[in-house]
Amino acid sequence: MVDNQRTDDLRLLYRCFSRREANLTCIVNEMSRYIEDEGEKIITNKDNLADSQKFTQAVLDFKDNMDQQVAFCFSSNIKFERGRDDSFRNFLNKDVIDSNLVPNFFALYLNNFLSKDCQGKTAGEIDTQLKKVIRIFCCFNERDKFVKECENQLHLRLLNK
Numbered sequence: 001m002v003d004n005q006r007t008d009d010l011r012l013l014y015r016c017f018s019r020r021e022a023n024l025t026c027i028v029n030e031m032s033r034y035i036e037d038e039g040e041k042i043i044t045n046k047d048n049l050a051d052s053q054k055f056t057q058a059v060l061d062f063k064d065n066m067d068q069q070v071a072f073c074f075s076s077n078i079k080f081e082r083g084r085d086d087s088f089r090n091f092l093n094k095d096v097i098d099s100n101l102v103p104n105f106f107a108l109y110l111n112n113f114l115s116k117d118c119q120g121k122t123a124g125e126i127d128t129q130l131k132k133v134i135r136i137f138c139c140f141n142e143r144d145k146f147v148k149e150c151e152n153q154l155h156l157r158l159l160n161k
Contacts, residue, residue, distance in 0.1 A: 010073035018077075028083040035066060035084060039091030043102070056109035059102075060132050063088060067135070085139065093141040103142050106133060107149035115157055 001010050017023035042048060042062060048055040066084050074080040092102050110133055118126045140146055 007069060007073050010069065014074050014077075024077070024079055028079050031080065032083045032087040035087035036091045038062060039088065040094070043091060043094070049101075052105040052108045053112060055105050059092070059136060063136055064132060088136070088139045089141070092136070092139050100142065100145055103140055103146035104149050106136060106140075107146055107153055109133070110150060111153035111157065 001013070013027070017027060039059075039062065042055070042058045045055075045058075048058055066088075070076060070080045070084050113129060113133075118129075137143065137146060
């Protein structure tokens with residue numbers, strides 16, 4: 001149901017099964033497994049790994065989609081939010097790829113966004129995009145690598161301009 005965007009059915013499922021905690025745990029586990037499986041597809045896709053912008057946009061879109069589903073289908077239940085966040089943390093920090101890759105890709109994406117893509121956008125649009133990056137930043141185990149790469153990108157921008 002999650003994969004096919006059947007949000008109304010998921011919402012009904014949540015309402016029916018939310019009366020028992022054991023039922024919710026089962027649904028959270030299934031959602032978490034789905035997120036980790038789909039996330040692993042994104043981070044192991046050769047096309048995504050070749051282009052940092054495409055990789056980062058795919059992760060951001062997936063995170064945004066899952067945020068919307070948790071909010072709409074599961075009424076922002078804290079168990080579902082924790083399950084979603086833990087699943088993102090798990091697949092973004094897996095050893096399948098280089099541990100520096102994800103923070104570096106997001107730093108490059110942020111640098112590109114701040115230097116080129118934000119021109120002509122409203123403050124609200126820029127704020128929305130930055131909030132998306134910050135939500136993913138919270139899932140990194142290697143936050144210091146992200147910050148260091150952002151600093152390096154800023155130094156390069158300042159030196160070149």
